[in-house]
Amino acid sequence: MRDAYHEALDTITDELVAMSRQVATMMQRASVALLEVDRERAEAVIEADEEVDSINQDIELSTTELIALQQPVATDLRMVVASMRISATLERMGDLAQHVAKTARMRYPDPAVPPQLTPIFREMAEVADRMAAKMGAVLASKDVELAKEIENDDDLMDDLHRSVLDALLADEHLGTVNQAVDVTLLNRYYERYADHAVSVARRVIYLVIGERAAS
């Protein structure tokens, strides 16, 4: 039988997993809004961000409360602290999905991404979705091997990020200055989103490896 304390810890983990799925859905929809030029979907993503912000605040409060009431030490404390950090990172990922959606909305009914670059952005969106899905699974399972895959996926994202910049610089007539500005920022949003997924994966790896080393 689990005690109240471990139940509280499990609840926080469940919240993180749910939050990561929510963030993943936001980015997935933001990408569709961007690439299919879908304003309603963009609006939905923009609204959803408030909920993610509020989950983050809840997690900060409930982890602080858990520390105060249960006074965890060693591995347990490290897990609680890591949860707080992971929650802040997920909140930031939600912001980035919102930025993508806002860019789509701002240019509507024009596409923010010029047609020549749509295929690369579609690939970035796919890599982002894959990384976020694995991140959710890693948070639930603490699977170190899967966490490491996220780092490999990030290399792919970095390559795509580089390709977008190269394409932008190779062709002065790729689009308007507006589009160059949008593409530059969108490119950064996806890259940052992926970086954050890696940082979540690394925290989980560190926790598990630390636990193993300590046990």
Place this chain on the structure above:
Amino acid sequence: MRDAYHEALDTITDELVAMSRQVATMMQRASVALLEVDRERAEAVIEADEEVDSINQDIELSTTELIALQQPVATDLRMVVASMRISATLERMGDLAQHVAKTARMRYPDPAVPPQLTPIFREMAEVADRMAAKMGAVLASKDVELAKEIENDDDLMDDLHRSVLDALLADEHLGTVNQAVDVTLLNRYYERYADHAVSVARRVIYLVIGERAAS
């Protein structure tokens, strides 16, 4: 006489103040590197970031240790948790200063910012420096009025950010695509840096107001 516990808390505050000064110096130098096209200074900023990252890790460890050993509750615990969050934010501000420096280095000996935009970026740099200086003072003094000034300064930063975008979009021939990309990202780096200073200020306000409400 202060007990060991409050001494440990004070030490963490001192570390945060020192860290914030270090980050402020990094951004100040990064701006000089950018606007005076000074490669050596850019290199120095890029190297300095490693130290800030390591201070952040130290603070995470020492706050976790403080929680484990001293088991703070209520206001004290909230302060420790806030310190951890503030440290992560300062680390991110250091990253942004490093990004500015890297952009300067990447384009050297060319200026990353076209001459027409240098005056606006000089203003952004000044606002960033002012905000960071106030942030350091707020961390040391917990002065709520000063913390609120940081929020006002941020409005100025948002205006400058808007001006850069407007200037970029108003004139297709402002510079090369390379410069448009650089300017778009630099503009974002300064804006994000200012946002982070605001988030630190808000955390301090919340702590102080919370303390007042609780006492």
